[in-house]
Amino acid sequence: PEIAEIQSGDVKLTPQMDHSLLVDPKFASTETPYKITLKTKGSNVAGIRLEVLPDPTLPNNGPGLHTTGNFHLSEVKVFSHKNELPRESAISRAQASYAWKSRPVEFAIDQNPQTEWHVWGRLGESHQAIFWLESPATVAPEHPLVVELHFRPGLALGRFRLAITSQPNSEAIDTARTISDPWRRLTATLHLAEETEALKKLLVTHPDAILGLADMHVASKKWNQALTIYNEVIGPQTQNMKLLVSRAKIYAELGAFDKAKADWLEATRIEPQLARQAFDAFTKLERWEDASEFGLKVIEKTPDESELLLHLAPVLYLAGDEAAYTKIRDQAITRFENTTSAYDAERVISISLLPPTFQPNEKLPIGVMNLALDEGKLTDEFSSVGWTCRALLTYRQGDWKTAIQYAETQLQKSNIDPVSNARRLAVLAMAHHQLGNTEESKFAFQQLGQEIEKLKSQEMTGPNKLLPIILHREAQSIIQKMPL
Structure with missing residues (x-):
């Protein structure tokens, strides 16, 4: 399509020979959405393709304007014409060639400006996303298509290209x-x-x-x-x-x-090696007993597979197999008792905290995790995970006020990931309930439910997704008096 008009406030988008648009990095702090008007000779538009492109003039080669080269696309909107008047065309689904694990492309069409799609982990590369319209939009030279791209502050795109597809079966x-x-x-x-x-x-x-x-x-x-x-x-x-x-x-x-x-x-x-795929498939389906059966087959063949121990424990807990959960949890604790990695320490501590009847185990590397948190040398992402784990540990130990303090240390972080946020909200909901703070407990529990729905829509099968689900069930049993 031909770019007929660009509206982006003071931000200058410069057309390139390959029909892409390039933004000067001096506009990195922009909060202005990009509004691109596209002209075609006339056709039905079934979808919009957005290509995000690297460029040597961008920070870290882009494709975003942030110093890391990342971007946060919070919302995509498409406007077409009907009866001479522009109207928004609903986007029914989206797919991307890549997305950071906790930021799927669906976050760009969920009508929530606080969520976003980004490509952390694969910066400096080309990626693309396709946004499919609920019903094809009719366009003509006199009735162009308008695409709006909205970003989180300071995290706009630096170079990108737009295209349209008129084939509903292009997938x-x-x-x-x-x-x-x-x-x-x-x-x-x-x-x-x-x-x-x-x-x-x-x-x-x-x-x-x-x-x-x-x-x-x-x-x-x-x-x-x-x-x-x-x-x-x-x-x-x-x-x-x-x-x-x-x-x-x-x-x-x-x-x-x-x-x-x-x-x-x-x-x-x-x-036999397909048992691991079967385990992942049934975990994704939330068929806990079936997943447990295949997971135990794998661990029987490879008892020292650390990652599977950590993945299997919450599945067994959800399946209600207390004996198998305890056995796998203890294997994981033994495997990691001498770790010096705060990352590994947090993971084995987290799976040990699943039962409300948690009993301290001297083999748990709690000191390793707490020291790393107190020294403040962790990345923001892992710091959030670590503090929410520490908050849950403190809650299990009966110190509800301190648990709330640890959970609330994450409130000022705008980039807290959905998993950590769900864990944080679960601790707040339960701890406030124990202290008799009814309104605070209900508010945190309501927010927790919203985060759980987001997590369930993501392609995640490991313990990161399962721990919040387990805590949500526990919070329900306490606050709404529902059985576990």
């Missing part, structure tokens, strides 16, 4: 291009091109290529159509673990969890 086209098997890729391509006769001939000579259609159905979330194809290909004697895993994922999407588990069990019988 399917991209999927077809990425299918590795050439016959399945050809099947998908012929299907998209509506080359029915050519497709029929291909399937006569290469019947398994029909899985290319299944891939397309999966990309379009047409689970029943995809399942029908997999059921035609998979027979009682199938030894292809990849087919079984693919069908298991489809069963899970349809809510047929017993059938999904059966396929995972057969796949892990063929290839």
Whole structure:
């Protein structure tokens, strides 16, 4: 599209030869949104593609204006015309080539200016995001499209490029291009091109290529159509673990969890190493007992796998398997009792604090974590995690006032991550309740519920996501008198 107009206050956006826009770093402190008017010859717009680009003139090569090179895109808005008047076009979904683990691209369309998408961990690189409209917008030369990009203060984009797509099935086209098997890729391509006769001939000579259609159905979330194809290909004697895993994922999407588990069990019988994938899959689905079964299979084969010990403990706790939780927790404590890493210390302490009936263990590296916090030598992100862990530890020890003080040390931090914030709010809700501060407790509990909903929408399967869920349940049981 042609850029017809740029509105960005005093901030100067300079068009480049590649149709991108470059911002002078002297405007790094801007709080002004970028408003870009795009002209096309006329078409239906299904989505907006935003490419964020590195540039040597930007701090740390960008793509943002912050000194780190990062940006915080808090909101994307699209305006089109209807009956001669501009109106906002709702964005129904978004996808990105990369997002920092606690800042998914969906945060740029949640209508909350306090959340954002960013690319910490992959700065100085190109990334892209696509924002799909709820219904296609009609544009014409006299009715251009307007895109607004809103940022957190001082964290605007430094170089970026906008494009539009008029193909609602462009996701399917991209999927077809990425299918590795050439016959399945050809099947998908012929299907998209509506080359029915050519497709029929291909399937006569290469019947398994029909899985290319299944891939397309999966990309379009047409689970029943995809399942029908997999059921035609998979027979009682199938030894292809990849087919079984693919069908298991489809069963899970349809809510047929017993059938999904059966396929995972057969796949892990063929290839035992797949048990870890099954554990992660059922953890994501919040099928705690199924996840526990596969997790214990993995730990039986690799008992010293530290990361899995830390991931498995909260899953076992959520599954209600107290004996297995205690065993895995104690293994983790033994594994980390001599650690000098505050990061590892916090993680093993956190999984030990899950039960309300926490009993101190002299092997826990509490001193390592507390010393690092007191010396103030930790990064802001880990400092938040550490202080919320210390607040929970203090709460478990019955010192509710000090627990509140530790939790409130995070209030002044604008960049506290959702996981730490949820843990902080859980401690505040429970500690205020214990002290009889009813209003403060209810307020913190209400905010906690909002943070939990955000976390559940994120692609996280490790203990970071599970600990707040467990604490939320405990807070419910205390404040709302609901059973754990």
